[in-house]
Amino acid sequence: MNSISPNLNIMIKxxxxxxxxxxxxxxxxxxxxxxxxxxxxxxxxxxKKVEQILLEELTKVKKNYSFLTxxxxxxxxxxxxxxxxxxxxxxTTNFLHGIPHFAISLALKVDNELxxxxxxxxxxxxxxxxxxxxxxxxxxxxxxxxxxxxxxxCLFSSDQNGLKTIYPNLNMRCSGCxxxxxxxxxxxxxxxxxQNKINLWDxxxxxxxxxxxxxxxxxxxxxxxxNIDIRAASSTIYTKMMEKLSNF
Numbered sequence: 452m453n454s455i456s457p458n459l460n461i462m463i464k465x466x467x468x469x470x471x472x473x474x475x476x477x478x479x480x481x482x483x484x485x486x487x488x489x490x491x492x493x494x495x496x497x498x499k500k501v502e503q504i505l506l507e508e509l510t511k512v513k514k515n516y517s518f519l520t521x522x523x524x525x526x527x528x529x530x531x532x533x534x535x536x537x538x539x540x541x542x543t544t545n546f547l548h549g550i551p552h553f554a555i556s557l558a559l560k561v562d563n564e565l566x567x568x569x570x571x572x573x574x575x576x577x578x579x580x581x582x583x584x585x586x587x588x589x590x591x592x593x594x595x596x597x598x599x600x601x602x603x604x605c606l607f608s609s610d611q612n613g614l615k616t617i618y619p620n621l622n623m624r625c626s627g628c629x630x631x632x633x634x635x636x637x638x639x640x641x642x643x644x645x646q647n648k649i650n651l652w653d654x655x656x657x658x659x660x661x662x663x664x665x666x667x668x669x670x671x672x673x674x675x676x677x678n679i680d681i682r683a684a685s686s687t688i689y690t691k692m693m694e695k696l697s698n699f
Contacts, residue, residue, distance in 0.1 A: 463580065468504055476493070498521075515530040516534065521537065533559070542628030542630070556652065570634040596686065607642060608636075620695050633656075650676065
């Protein structure tokens with residue numbers, strides 16, 4: 452692989468530091484399932500702790516960059532056109548139920564263009580990352596989207612609504628973590644992902660990973676940051692997927 456940029460290096464280190472908190476807190480979830488108060492408040496605290504670590508680590512190195520985060524919303528600093536986009540734990544419901552399928556999602560947008568992205572699955576110790584014009588990688592191995600041509604052989608992911616609407620037209624999964632769904636499209640584990648009314652912080656990192664892995668994403672510029680209808684697939688199956696989604 453080509454050498455990674457200083458920015459991506461910072462992102463990887465920040466995610467690795469934050470993931471220690473997630474792993475530790477995830478270990479506590481089993482005890483909390485039976486507690487009177489339940490785990491929901493605990494997960495909110497983990498979310499905030501993880502976001503705080505990411506904010507601190509990124510600000511240490513880039514003092515003037517701005518932020519868009521799930522927990523804190525927009526934080527505008529001097530560099531308004533350089534924005535870290537953070538989802539501290541995408542897949543909190545899975546986390547809440549002790550299901551090990553969630554991820555930190557982090558992207559850097561410069562002058563309205565995604566430049567660097569990482570999706571870090573702390574429990575499986577899987578890291579997907581990409582940089583503009585430098586390819587997409589999974590644990591340092593170059594990744595490409597799947598080459599399947601036959602839609603019957605493909606596997607797609609969406610949320611509940613997608614499942615109800617599109618099923619049984621497509622082989623479907625609903626994993627509860629859109630960041631990992633997108634990473635899986637980029638690495639060829641899934642062939643496509645679609646969801647309506649999703650937030651930018653859920654998908655920003657995954658968009659760049661898929662594009663750099665040779666996949667196709669619909670034009671998202673016309674959507675509000677918290678109301679995105681995303682369609683993503685390998686280049687060979689995108690058109691066929693879109694035909695199936697005509698009513699979605």
